[in-house]
Amino acid sequence: MKHRGAAGCVVLGDPNYYRRFGFTSDHALRYGEVPPEYFQSMVLSGDPAKGEVTYHEGFEAH
Secondary structure, three states: OHHHOOOEEEEEOOHHHHHHHOOEEOOOEEOOOOOHHHEEEEEOOOOOOOEEOOOOHHHOOO
């Protein structure tokens, strides 16, 4: 992702698993009502993102 110019990425999952890869929880970055420890991010360049995250509608289950 860094080679493609991404400033960072987010994951939703087990903090014990994703922490091994450098992901951390940041209360300034949120995803709905998900407990913050399960929504984690990794900064690849620049300042950490802040605010509410939304996913593209293509990820919604029907």
